[in-house]
Amino acid sequence: MSQLKDPIREGLARGWKVMGGALAQAPDIIKCDVVIIGSGAGAGVTAELLAKAGLQVVIVEEGPLKSSSDFNQKESEAYPSLYQESAARKTEDKAINILQGRCVGGSTTVNWTSSFRTPGSTLKFWQERFGLGGYTTQALALYFAEVEQRLNITPWLVPPNENNDLLRKGAAKLGIPASAISRNVKGCWNLGSCGLGCPTNAKQSMLVTTIPAALDKGAQLLTETRAERFELANGRVTALLCRSLGAHGGSASGAVKIVARHYVLAGGAINSPAVLLRSQAPDPHGVLGARTFLHPVVMSSSVFAQKVEAWNGAPQTIYSDHFLETQAIDGPIGYKLEAPPLHPVIFASTVPGFGQGQHDLLKSFPYNHTLLALLRDGFHDESRGGQVKLRSDNSAVLDYPLTDYVMEGGRRALLSMMEIQFAAGAKQVLPLHEMAQPYTSWAQARDAVNALPMKPLLTKVVSAHVMGGCGLAGSERQGVTRPDGVHWQLENLSIHDGSLFPTSIGANPQLSVYGMVNRLAQGLAARLSGRSVTLA
Amino acid sequence: MQRRTLLKLGAASAAVLLVAGGAAALLQPGLAGGVLSPSGREVFSGVGRAVLDKTLPADEGARQIALNGLLGRIDVLVQALPHHAQGELSQLLALLASAAGRRALAGLNQPWHQASVADIQQSLQDMRLSGLALRQQAYGALHDITAGAYFSDPASWALLGYPGPMKI
Numbered sequence: 001m002s003q004l005k006d007p008i009r010e011g012l013a014r015g016w017k018v019m020g021g022a023l024a025q026a027p028d029i030i031k032c033d034v035v036i037i038g039s040g041a042g043a044g045v046t047a048e049l050l051a052k053a054g055l056q057v058v059i060v061e062e063g064p065l066k067s068s069s070d071f072n073q074k075e076s077e078a079y080p081s082l083y084q085e086s087a088a089r090k091t092e093d094k095a096i097n098i099l100q101g102r103c104v105g106g107s108t109t110v111n112w113t114s115s116f117r118t119p120g121s122t123l124k125f126w127q128e129r130f131g132l133g134g135y136t137t138q139a140l141a142l143y144f145a146e147v148e149q150r151l152n153i154t155p156w157l158v159p160p161n162e163n164n165d166l167l168r169k170g171a172a173k174l175g176i177p178a179s180a181i182s183r184n185v186k187g188c189w190n191l192g193s194c195g196l197g198c199p200t201n202a203k204q205s206m207l208v209t210t211i212p213a214a215l216d217k218g219a220q221l222l223t224e225t226r227a228e229r230f231e232l233a234n235g236r237v238t239a240l241l242c243r244s245l246g247a248h249g250g251s252a253s254g255a256v257k258i259v260a261r262h263y264v265l266a267g268g269a270i271n272s273p274a275v276l277l278r279s280q281a282p283d284p285h286g287v288l289g290a291r292t293f294l295h296p297v298v299m300s301s302s303v304f305a306q307k308v309e310a311w312n313g314a315p316q317t318i319y320s321d322h323f324l325e326t327q328a329i330d331g332p333i334g335y336k337l338e339a340p341p342l343h344p345v346i347f348a349s350t351v352p353g354f355g356q357g358q359h360d361l362l363k364s365f366p367y368n369h370t371l372l373a374l375l376r377d378g379f380h381d382e383s384r385g386g387q388v389k390l391r392s393d394n395s396a397v398l399d400y401p402l403t404d405y406v407m408e409g410g411r412r413a414l415l416s417m418m419e420i421q422f423a424a425g426a427k428q429v430l431p432l433h434e435m436a437q438p439y440t441s442w443a444q445a446r447d448a449v450n451a452l453p454m455k456p457l458l459t460k461v462v463s464a465h466v467m468g469g470c471g472l473a474g475s476e477r478q479g480v481t482r483p484d485g486v487h488w489q490l491e492n493l494s495i496h497d498g499s500l501f502p503t504s505i506g507a508n509p510q511l512s513v514y515g516m517v518n519r520l521a522q523g524l525a526a527r528l529s530g531r532s533v534t535l536a
Numbered sequence: 537m538q539r540r541t542l543l544k545l546g547a548a549s550a551a552v553l554l555v556a557g558g559a560a561a562l563l564q565p566g567l568a569g570g571v572l573s574p575s576g577r578e579v580f581s582g583v584g585r586a587v588l589d590k591t592l593p594a595d596e597g598a599r600q601i602a603l604n605g606l607l608g609r610i611d612v613l614v615q616a617l618p619h620h621a622q623g624e625l626s627q628l629l630a631l632l633a634s635a636a637g638r639r640a641l642a643g644l645n646q647p648w649h650q651a652s653v654a655d656i657q658q659s660l661q662d663m664r665l666s667g668l669a670l671r672q673q674a675y676g677a678l679h680d681i682t683a684g685a686y687f688s689d690p691a692s693w694a695l696l697g698y699p700g701p702m703k704i
Contacts, residue, residue, distance in 0.1 A: 004704070073701030076609075076688040080616030088617065088680075094673040191702055199704055311698065344698050349684035353664075355657055358683075359590035365696040395620055434664050457672040458665075 004200055007208055008067035016215040020244055021064055021224040026256045032056040032220070033528065035240050036264040037227040037275060040106020041513035042497035043266035044206030045147065045535070046521040047214035052533040053525035057219040058258055059211070060242055062267070063103035065223040067207065071197030075345040078196035082110050087346075089270075091386065092399040095456035096296060099464040100268060103197075104223060105207030107268065108510060111464070112194045112315040112341065113183040113203055115153045116507035117144050117515065119321075121329050125379060130502045131474020134483055135516075143522075144515040150535040151184040151204040153511065158190060161313030166304070166369050167339045168318045170424030178320040181338075184510075185314075192313050192341050213536070225256060227267065228394075230279040230493070237263045237493050262492045262528055265470070266517075269293075269499040273388040273469035274396030276480075282489040285477045288470070289388030292398055293504035294463035295374040298410040299340075299350070300417035302371075302426035303364045303438075310368060315341035316508075323373075323416055324506055330380055333409030335373040336507060337417065342370060350460065352434055361430070361438075371421060373413030374465065375406055378503030382406075385504075388469050402461065407454035410461070418445045432460035465509050470499040478502075485520035496520055563637070566629020567622055571611040575633035576626070580610055580682065582648030586656035587682045591695060609685040625681075628674055641674055 012018060019026040033055040036043045043059060051057050066081055079087035084100040091098070101107035118140065126132040147153070160168060160180075171178040188202040201208050215221060224245045231239040240263060244254040265272045273289035281288065316338050324334040347368070351361045361368075377383045386400030414431040421429050422442040429445050430438045433452055439445035452459075473479025476488040481500055487493040496517045498509050505512045518535065525533050566576035584606045585592070592599045614622060631637030638644050644651055644659040651659075663675035686692055693700060 076612075080613075085618050085621060086613070086616040088621065093669060094676060189704070191704070193701060344687040344693055344696055345684045347696070348687035349680040351683065354587040354660060354679065355589045358587070362591060362687075362696060365698060391620055393620055395618065397620075457669065457676065 004068060006067050006069045007201060007212055008065065009069060011212055011215055017218070017220040018065060018215070018223060019220070020222045023065075023223070025254065026222050026225065026244060028254075028256060030058055030220070030256065030258045032058045032258065032260050034058070034262045034264060035060060035258045035260040036266055037240070038106060038266040038268060038271070038497060039104045039211055039221070040101060040206060040266065040268055040497065041108050041510050042517040043106065043264070044108065044210035045514055045517045046264050046266060046496045046524070047219055048210035048535060049518070049521040049525050049533050050528070051214040051217035051219045053529040053531045055525070055529055057214060058260070059214070059219060059221045060225050060227050060240070060258070061104050061221065061223050062226045062245070062271075063101070063224070065104045065221070066109075066197060068197075068199050068201050071193075071199040073191070073193040073196050073199060075196060075343050078110070079345070082197055092389070092397050093456065095402055095461060096294060096400060097462045098294070098398070098466060099462070100270070100466055104211060104221070105205045108205035109197055109207045110195050111508075111510055113185055114316045114319075114338070114508035115148075115182045115184050115511040118512040119324075119506050122503065122506050125329055126472070126502055130472065130478055132472055132483055132502070133474070135472075140515055140519065143519040144511065146535050147511070147514040147518050151209060151514065152186040153182050153184045153204075155180055156183045156314060156317050158314065160317045161192070162306070162308045163310040163313070163341070163369055164316070164318040164339045166308065166424040167320070167337065167371060167420065170420035170422075171320050171322070173423040174420060176320055176322045176420070178318050181317050181319050183314065183317070188314060190313050192311050192315055194315055195341065195343070210535075222256065227275055228278060229275060230263065230281065232279060232281065232490065235489060235491055237490055262494065262524070264494045264496050264524075266495070266497040268497050269466040269469045270388055270396050270398050272495060272497055272499040274390060276470070277388065277390050278394055281487070283480075284489070287478065288480055290469070291378065291385045291471050291502065292388055292400070292469040293378045293385040293467045293501070294400060295465040295467075295504050296377060296402065296406055296410070297372050297374055297462045297464070298413050299370055299372045299432045299460060299462070300414055300421060300429060301351075301361070301432060302369050302421040302429040303367050304369055304426055305367070307366045308369045309366055310339075310342040310370065323413070324376060329376075332412070333380065333383060333406060334376045334506070335409060335413045335416075336376070337371060337373055337420070340370060340372050342368060350432065352430075352432060352436075352460070369421065369426070371417040373410070373417060375409050375413065376504055376506040377406060378468070380405060385468055398466075402456040407456070407459065410459055411449060411452070411454045414449050415446060418442065418449065434458045465504070467498045467501040467504050467509055470495045471502040472500045473502060484523055494520065494524055563630040563634050565626045566633065567614060567626035570615050570622065572607060572614065572629075576629040577607055578648050579629050579632045580607055582651060582656050583660070583678045584682050584686070586653050586660060587679060588686055589653050589657070591686070605689060605691075606682070606686050609688055610681060613681060613685050613688070625677065628677060632674070641671060
C-alpha cells in the first residue's frame with residue numbers, strides 16, 4: 001500500500017457526504033437541485049461548476065470509491081474493481097473488447113492521460129452535417145484553456161520511454177511526422193501504471209480534482225449505486241430511481257429515489273443511452289443509442305533486440321496523425337497511431353494462439369513493442385457506428401457491426417504500423433490477427449497482411465473510447481441532444497458526457513469531454529442559479 | 537439461465553445448437569454459485585493444458601499444482617463478471633462439457649480429461665478459424681480467460697521477465 005497522502009481518505013475524515021458501499025446507507029428519498037449520473041469526465045466538471053454556483057448537487061456512481069491507498073498497480077485488482085464488466089465488456093457479437101471505467105472518477109481514473117483538443121476537422125464536420133454552428137475551434141478555445149489549466153494539461157517534456165521512442169524513430173525514418181502528447185498530470189512519477197489507478201495522485205483525474213472540489217462545497221456522492229431509470233411526466237423528468245448494489249454489483253437491494261429540479265446524465269456512452277432506454281424516454285426519430293462510436297483499434301506487436309519494457313514509464317507520450325491528416329475526413333477511414341503500455345494480464349490475453357508459438361511470444365514480453373491504430377469512425381455512410389440495446393435483464397449492450405469499410409482501414413493501419421516497426425529496427429512483427437504469423441521482413445509482412453481476410457473475430461479489435469448514442473444536433477431529427485446539452489424532448493434533462501458526440505473525435509476523447517462539458521455546464525449553472533461560474 | 541441468452545452468442549450458431557442438443561437446460565451448468573462447477577473445471581483443465589502447454593511446468597506434479605492454481609484464478613475472474621456474462625459462460629461450458637456439445641462445438645471426440653494436448657490444440661485451432669461465429673466466440677473466451685487468469689498471479693511473472701510494479 002502506498003505511504004503517500006490520500007486526498008480521498010482525508011476528505012472523508014473532513015466530513016464529506018459520501019454514502020453507499022461500505023459507507024453510510026443512502027436514505028430512501030433524496031431531494032436536491034441537481035442530480036448527476038456518473039462521476040467521470042463530464043460528471044466531474046459539471047459537479048464542480050454547479051456546486052460552485054451554490055446548487056445542491058447529488059452525484060450517483062455505479063462503481064466503488066477507490067483511491068491512491070487502494071491502487072497497488074496490480075491488474076488482478078484494478079480490472080474487477082475499476083472497469084466496466086471487469087475490463088471484459090464486449091460488443092454484442094464479441095468482436096470488440098471495450099475498456100471503460102466503472103469507479104468514482106469513471107474512465108479518467110484509469111485512462112492513460114492522453115489529452116488532445118477536438119480536431120478542427122471533426123468540429124467542421126459537425127457544423128456542416130449536424131447543424132452545430134456554435135461548435136467551432138474558436139468558440140471552444142476558451143473552455144479548453146480553462147480545463148487545461150484546471151487539470152494541468154501540458155506538453156510532457158520528459159523524454160519518452162523506449163516504447164514511445166520507437167514510434168518516434170520508426171516514423172522519422174519513413175518521413176512520417178510524430179509529436180509529443182499532452183498529459184493531465186502534476187508531479188508524475190513516470191511509473192507507467194496510469195491504467196491501474198494512479199498510486200501517487202499525480203494524474204489529474206476527476207477523482208482527485210473536480211469531485212473533491214464539489215464534495216468540499218457540500219455535494220453528496222452516492223457510490224455503488226446504479227441509476228436505473230427516470231420517471232417521466234409531461235415532457236419532464238420527475239425523479240431518478242436508483243438501486244444500491246451489493247459487493248459485486250450483482251445482487252440488488254435498497255431502492256433510492258432522487259427528486260431534483262434538473263437532471264444531468266453523464267454515465268458515459270453505452271450506459272447513458274441505456275438509462276434513457278430503460279426510462280422509455282421519448283425518441284420520435286429513432287436516434288437514441290444509435291451512432292455509437294468506438295475508434296475501433298487494431299494492433300501490431302513486434303519484438304526488438306533491446307529491452308523495451310513497455311510497462312515502464314509514462315504511457316502514450318508520442319503519436320502520429322499522419323494517416324488522419326493526409327486524406328479527406330469522409331474518404332477512406334483514417335487512423336491515429338499511438339504506443340500503448342503493456343502489463344502481464346492484458347499482454348497474455350492479447351498474445352494470439354497457444355502452445356509453442358504463444359510461449360515464444362510471451363517470453364518476448366520485455367522486448368515487445370506494440371503499436372495501435374485508432375480508426376476514426378462515423379464520418380462515412382459505411383461507418384454508422386453501433387446501436388446500444390438492452391438485454392432481457394435490462395443491462396446495456398452495444399451492437400457494433402464492423403463493416404468492410406472499417407476493416408479495410410484496419411488493414412491499411414496494420415501495414416502502416418508494421419512498416420514503422422521494421423523501420424525502427426524490429427526483428428519480427430506480428431499483426432494481431434488469428435491467421436497471421438510473426439514476420440521477419442517488411443516485404444513478407446506486407447504480402448501476408450494484404451492477403452489476410454479482414455474479418456471480425458479473426459482480426460483482434462479493441463476500444464477504449466466509447467462515444468455517441470445521445471448525439472448533439474441542431475435539429476431533433478438528427479440527434480438526442482440540443483446544442484446546449486439539453487435533451488430535445490425532456491426539458492429538465494441535460495446530457496454531459498462522451499455520448500454527446502455525433503461522430504467519433506479522431507483523438508483520445510477525454511479533453512473533448514472536459515472542454516465541451518465545461519461550456520455546457522457553465523450555461524446550465526447560469527440558467528439554474530443566475531450565477532456565472534468557472535473552474536478554479 | 538435462458539436458452540435465449542445462448543442464442544444471442546451468434547445467429548450462425550443455430551445449427552451447432554441443434555446438433556448439440558436442444559436440451560441445453562438439462563445440461564449441468566458450467567458455473568455453480570458463481571464459480572466453476574465440476575464440468576466447468578473439466579473443460580478449463582483441458583483448455584489450460586493445451587493453451588499453456590509450453591508455459592506450464594514440465595514436471596507432472598508441478599504442472600498439476602499450476603493447473604489447480606489456474607482454476608482458482610479463473611474462479612476469481614468469473615466472480616467479478618456481471619450476471620449476463622456469467623450466464624453466457626456457464627452455458628458455453630455446459631455445452632462443451634456435454635458429449636454432443638463437445639463434438640459439435642469443439643470437434644473433440646474424447647472427453648476433455650482423456651484427450652491429448654495435441655487433440656485439444658487441434659480443436660482450439662478449428663474453433664479459432666471456424667466460419668461459425670459461435671465457435672470463434674467460444675475460442676476467444678476460452679483463450680483469453682485462460683491466458684489472462686494464468687498471468688494474473690505474480691508467481692507467473694518470472695516467465696514473462698516482468699519484475700512487478702515499482703515499489704512506492
